[in-house]
Amino acid sequence: MQWNRSLCEEPDVGGWNSLHFAALLGLKEVVSDMLGWKKSLAYLPAGSENDRTTAINIAAGAGKVDVLHELLNHCPDCWEMLDSNGRNALHEAILYSQENVVSYLLKSRKWDKLIEDPDNDGNTPLHLLASSNFWGYVPLELKDHPRAKKMSYNKENKTPFDVAMLNQMDQQKIIFNQAKERDINIKGILSAAQMQLVVATLLVTVTFAACFTLPRGFESDVNSPNKGMAVLIKKASFRAFIITDAIAFACSTGAIFNYFYMATNPRPMSYPDLDYLWSLSKVGARSQLVAMSAVVNAFVTGMYATLAHLLGLAVTVCAIGCISFIMYVWAVLSQNAGYV
Template identity: 35%
Template sequence: MIEMWDGVKDTALHKAVRMEHLEVAKLLIEEDPEFEYLANDDGETPIYIAAELQFHGCLEEMLNKCIKPTYVGPLGRNALHAAILSGFGYTKISKSIKILFFEYRTKGSRGEFATECTKSLLKKKICLCEQTDIFGWTPLHYAIKNKNNKAARMILKRKTPATYICAGGNDEWTTAFHIAAKHGKVEMMKEISNRCPDCWEMVNSKGQNILHEAILSKNVNVIRHIEESSDQFENLVTHKDKDGNTPLHLLAFTRRSIRHQFIKEHPMLNYFAFNKKHQTMFDMDIWDGRLISDRTLRSKRLLLHSRKFAHRMIPDPEHGVNTLPTMEKRFEAVMKISKTQVVVATLVLTMTFAAGIAVPGGYHQEKGYPLLLQNTAFKAFIIADTISFLCSFCSIAVYVMLVRKASRYSRRRLEILAILHFWQAGLLTLACYGVVIAFLCAMYATLAPLRPLAIADLILGFFIPIVVNLAYVMTHKLLWVRNKFRLYKARQL
C-alpha cells in the first residue's frame, strides 16, 4: 500500500508531506526506506514538496533515512530550486493571497526553515546547485535574482565554480554576475567578486560586460559600485559588444539625469567612438528621440573632439564613397520633409483664399452680401475656411524660419529644427482638417433643400477621415508596442 498511487500518481508519502503530517511521514519512511518515490503527474517528488513547503523536519527525515532519494520537480527543477524559490513566496497558490503568503514565510519561522532546507540539501547532494531547469537557470541564479543572499552565500561557499555556469539557452545566455548587476544586487556582486576576481571580465551572449548590463538596467548604485570597486574600469568602459557598442553607447538609452551625471564625472572618456553602424552615443541618442544638450559637454577636449567630428567623413562600404556624418543626414531628412509640407501648405493657402472670395451660393446682386449669410452651415464654413487659411500661412512662415536655422550644422540647431518641424507639421494638419470641414459645411449649405442628401454627404465626409485616422493611430501604436517589447526582451536577456 505504501507503493500505491492515486489518479495523479501521488503516493501516501506525497499526501503526508503536502499536508505536513510529520509523524505519518516518519512512519511511512521507516516502513520502506528502500522504495524509490517517483514524481507524480505534476513532476513532484516528496522531497521536492517538502523543500517547496519548507517542511524542514520531514525533509531531514527523508534525506537521512531514504536509501534512494529523488530530488526532481516540475520544469526541470530540483529540490534546491524549490527551497530557494519557496522562501520568497514561490509556490502554487492563488495570486490573491500571494502577498500574505510572502510575509508569513519571510517573517516567520518558515523563512528560517528555507535556509535550513537549503543547507540540508547542499550537505546531502552538492551537485544540485549545478543543475539547471528548462530555462537554463541554476538555484544560484534564482537566489541572486530573488535577494536570497543567505542561500546564495551558502552555494558560493560550498561550490564556488557554480558562479561560472551560464543562465539561459545556447543562443542567449547571461552570467550570475550579470544577473546581480541587472537586479541591483550590489552585496551579491561584492560576494561574487571576492570569491571570483576574474568575474569582471565575464560577458554574456551579446558580448556585453558588467558595465553594459548596469547601464542598460539604469542601476545607479551598481554603476557607482563598478566605478569604485573595479580596477579595470577603463577596460570595461572601452569594451565593445557584438554590435560594436561600448557601455558609453548604451548611455543613450538611460535617463537624462544618469547620462549627464556620468558625462560630468568622466569628461575625458571617448564618447565619440563608433559602433558597427558608424554611430556614436550622440547619434544613437538622437535616433532614440532624445537629444543631449551641449551644456553637458563643457570639457575643452570634448568640444575640440566634437568640432573635428563635425568635419569627418564616414566611409560607405556599399558604394565605396564618403558620405556625410549622421547628424548632417538628419538635417537633410528634416529639410526634405519640410519642403514637401510647404508645397502642400501653399496649395491649401491658395484653395482657402479662392473659396473665401467665391463663397458657396453666390452674392446678392443688389446688396452685395452672400445669399446664405443667415445659414448656420455657411457660418461654420466661413470659420473653418479662415482657420485653414491662417494655419497654412503660419506653416509657410515656420518653414521660412526653419530654412534660416538650417544654415549651420550643430546638435543645438538640430534640436531647434526638430521643434520647428513639429510646429510646421501640426499647423499643416490643422489646415487640412479645416479644408475638409469647410468643404462639408459648404456642401451642406448648398444642398439644404435636399436634406437627406445633405445629411448623407455630411456623415460620409466625417466618417471616412475618422476611420483613416483611427487605422493610422492603431498601426502606429502596434508598431510602438512591438518595438518596446523587442527592446524590453533584449534588456531582459
C-alpha cells in the same frame, strides 16, 4: 531555505539556481546564508552549455558590489571563473558600464590578473572599454594600471588603441549619417509645407471671395428695411454656409501663418527642431484638412440654400458635393488596410 536547503542547488529550465537570482537581485543576506551553508554553490554555472555564466559575473554585470563582496569573502578564488565567452567579472562590469564594480575590483592587488586576461576573442577588459562609450566614466586606476596591456592584440590583431580609434570613427560616421538624414527630413518637411501653402492660399482666396458673392446676392430694393443684407439670411442652410465658409477661411489663414513661421524660423536645425518642424507641419496639415472639409460643407449648404425650391436637384447636387468626403475616407481606410 531552512526547511529544504537542497532547493538552492536545483536549477530552473534556464539553468539558473537560487544563488544566481539572489546575485542578480542584490540579495546580500540571502547570498551570505546560502554560501554559509554550502560554498560550492558559488562555483555552479548558470545557463546552458553555449551560454554559460557564473554567479560572480552575474553580480558584476548587475552592479551588485555587496554581493560581490560576499562571494569573494566566502569563496576567495571564485574571481577566476569565466563564462562561456571566456569573460571574467571585470569584463562583465565594463560590458555593462558598472563603474562601482570596476572600482571595487581594482581596490585589491589580489585581482590584478583580471585586467590582463583575454576572453575567447582575445579581448582584454581594456579592449572592451575601448569599444564602449564607458571610457570617460572608468577610474584612471584601470586605464593607467601597470598590468593593463595597452599593446596587447586580440584575434583581429587590434590593440585597445586601435579599437578605440575605430569606435570613434564609427561614432563620427553615425553622427554624420544622422545629420544627413536630419537634413533630408527637414528638406522634405519644408518642401511639403511649400506645396500645402499654395493650397492654403487658394482656399483663403476662394473663401474670402465667397463672402462677397453670396448665393442669391444682396437685397437691392431701396424701400426694403433689409437693404444691402443677404437675400437668404433667414434660411438655416444659408447661415450654415456662412459659418462653414468662416471656418474654412480661419483654418486656411491659420495654416498660412503656421507655414510662414516654419519658413522664417531662424533657429539652427537640430533633432529637437526636426520634431518641432514636424509638429508644426502636422498642425498646418490638420488645419487645411478642416478648411477643406468646411469648404465642401459651404458648397453643399450654399447650393441647398439656392436650390431649396427644387428639392430633388438640391439633394442630388449635395450628394455629388459629398463625394470628396467618401474618396478621402476610402483612401485612409485603404492605406490602413495595406491596399495602397
